Amino acid sequence: MKPTVGTKQSERRHAPQNRTLALTQRETEEYRSRLIRINQPAALKDVLARTICQDIFEVLPFLPSASVDLLFADPPYNLDKTFNGSSFKKLDLDDYECWVESWLGQMVRLLKPTASVYVCCDWRSSAAVHRVCSKHLIVRNRITWERDKGRGAESNWKNCAEDIWFCTKGHSYTFNVESVKLKRRILAPYSDPDGSPRGWVQGQQGKFRLTYPSNMWTDVTVPFWSMPENTEHPTQKAEKLLAKVILASSQPKDVVFDPFLGSGTTSVVAKKLNRNFFGVEIDPHYCCLAEKRLANANVSQQIQGYVDNVFWERNSIAASRQQTIKPDWNIFGSSGEE
Numbered sequence: 001m002k003p004t005v006g007t008k009q010s011e012r013r014h015a016p017q018n019r020t021l022a023l024t025q026r027e028t029e030e031y032r033s034r035l036i037r038i039n040q041p042a043a044l045k046d047v048l049a050r051t052i053c054q055d056i057f058e059v060l061p062f063l064p065s066a067s068v069d070l071l072f073a074d075p076p077y078n079l080d081k082t083f084n085g086s087s088f089k090k091l092d093l094d095d096y097e098c099w100v101e102s103w104l105g106q107m108v109r110l111l112k113p114t115a116s117v118y119v120c121c122d123w124r125s126s127a128a129v130h131r132v133c134s135k136h137l138i139v140r141n142r143i144t145w146e147r148d149k150g151r152g153a154e155s156n157w158k159n160c161a162e163d164i165w166f167c168t169k170g171h172s173y174t175f176n177v178e179s180v181k182l183k184r185r186i187l188a189p190y191s192d193p194d195g196s197p198r199g200w201v202q203g204q205q206g207k208f209r210l211t212y213p214s215n216m217w218t219d220v221t222v223p224f225w226s227m228p229e230n231t232e233h234p235t236q237k238a239e240k241l242l243a244k245v246i247l248a249s250s251q252p253k254d255v256v257f258d259p260f261l262g263s264g265t266t267s268v269v270a271k272k273l274n275r276n277f278f279g280v281e282i283d284p285h286y287c288c289l290a291e292k293r294l295a296n297a298n299v300s301q302q303i304q305g306y307v308d309n310v311f312w313e314r315n316s317i318a319a320s321r322q323q324t325i326k327p328d329w330n331i332f333g334s335s336g337e338e
């Protein structure tokens, strides 16, 4: 992969309802001044809460050992893809596996013994990513995220899913299952003989149950133009997806690290959930978007689809609105429903 860095997506005009975050020239200058580069061994305090604007392969040798509680890696998938000024060229599967090995293998040194690791991929490279993960880590599960977007195909099944491999460094690790239960509407509620609800509650909008979270995630939307978290990044993950990962696999104040930070979703959600964080991203424009989102997180800690410490299934935001009174509720606006 030979990235060439540029800033093609500077100031863009959007339609009035379009809430996509963009940067003005002045913001770009301001946020650029906050970015750092690492050219010598760094202590954890030097990188915490920072966006490192650099090639991960340059940075990795300088990052502190045994410092990370949670690693979330959303690398370029094995596709021809342009990220602003740089591009990733599709490789043979074996070569992609070697490329994943070249960074994931080095990242094990950064992990605490109790650390968890999540690695994203598509179905084509999932087996290769699994092989690398199982070489260095204990693979605990494969999460399948059902994306609601996907290009239809005439002679194949439309691809609507991505995999996220969940691994741990050792046998002792954090998993806060109570923090990531899903609030589901129930259609056929059971009642006890005395008529009391069995495991569900009656809300104004229907009957709901808190269910154990499975490895099939169907409640997370790809960010789109009417959502306040949306940016120009072509493969931005939803804050709700990161909230599940971070709440399940870290404690407050733990250190969350993202080596392919993109528009900053991991750092932003870590900040909103009171975790420590740092990230690396090669592209300065995306780094500045990440810094803008981090600044916005000083004003609002809302995470769309996660309300009152509960994850709501898709299309149930209206019900969650009925059940909570929040002064800044209309941050979700009239659109951007999940």
Ligand SMILES: C[S@@+](CC[C@H](N)C(=O)[O-])C[C@H]1O[C@@H](n2cnc3c(N)ncnc32)[C@H](O)[C@@H]1O
Binding pocket: 003, 054, 055, 056, 057, 074, 075, 076, 077, 083, 086, 233, 235, 236, 237, 238, 259, 260, 261, 262, 263, 264, 265, 266, 280, 281, 282, 283, 286
């Ligand atoms: C799939 S995207 C991550 C998107 C991110 N999860 C988000 O929510 O915005 C991968 C990112 O890795 C960056 N990248 C690619 N090669 C890199 C490298 N060698 N070092 C650091 N970042 C790199 C790309 O610029 C891109 O923004």
